[in-house]
Amino acid sequence: MGIFRSIRRSRLIRQGLLPDDAWAWLREDHPILDGLGDEELARLRELATLFLREKVFEGADGLELTDAMREVISVQACLPILHLGLESYENWKTLVVVPDVFIQEHKEFDQAGVAHEWDEDKSGESWDSGPVVLSWKDVEASGWGDGYNVIIHEAAHRLDLLDGEINGRPALHRGMSPVEWGEVFAAAYENLKRRVSRKKRRLRIDSYAVEDDAEFFAVASEYFFEQPEVLKGEYPDVYRLLSAYYLQDPQARRKKPAGGA
């Protein structure tokens, strides 16, 4: 981090962290934070404060953004980067929040030149360098520890993109093998794809993960933080590599008695 940014961030922190009352209910309303130690919670509070101040939040389609809404988004967005640092979101400047799932219009021409148009329901969207769009309704459904998290999903796409390519593999730390990452994720992806295609099987992981490599990484990241025991049970090697990348072990900390101690 540059010296000027470092000074500016220290100043932002000195101006005040997220207020005590906000921090208290944010912790209470986010079971995915259970098991974090005091030091990690303090770090998360600092990151969320900086995220809140540095990113641009915009309400759209009639949504009036409140401080509480911004805080809910910030704290969840900062959980994945707890040990990666805010620099990992350098490519993420603006968040647009809309009230509900939005419709994305697609239009494609086939080889015969015939136009095909269809609509797709979206709860979140991450364009290459543009804003991250989030549906507030889906934000409200995130963070409860039930496997779904639109903020972590979109954040994972941003982390994936940091090395210039959205391919389901973020910039790995020194000592991590891109080959191993590729093999482990491809095997899990193919396995889930097979299970999705045999429709009768029950699935514990959202089938949206088999859209492509990037979605698999984003959905696996949601489970990693929301329901780590599910991901570890289904795909232990994926869990292990995500743990090495995010530098966290949510499954181990959840097993501890709840609370920040």
Ligand SMILES: [Zn+2]
């Ligand atoms: Zn996605």
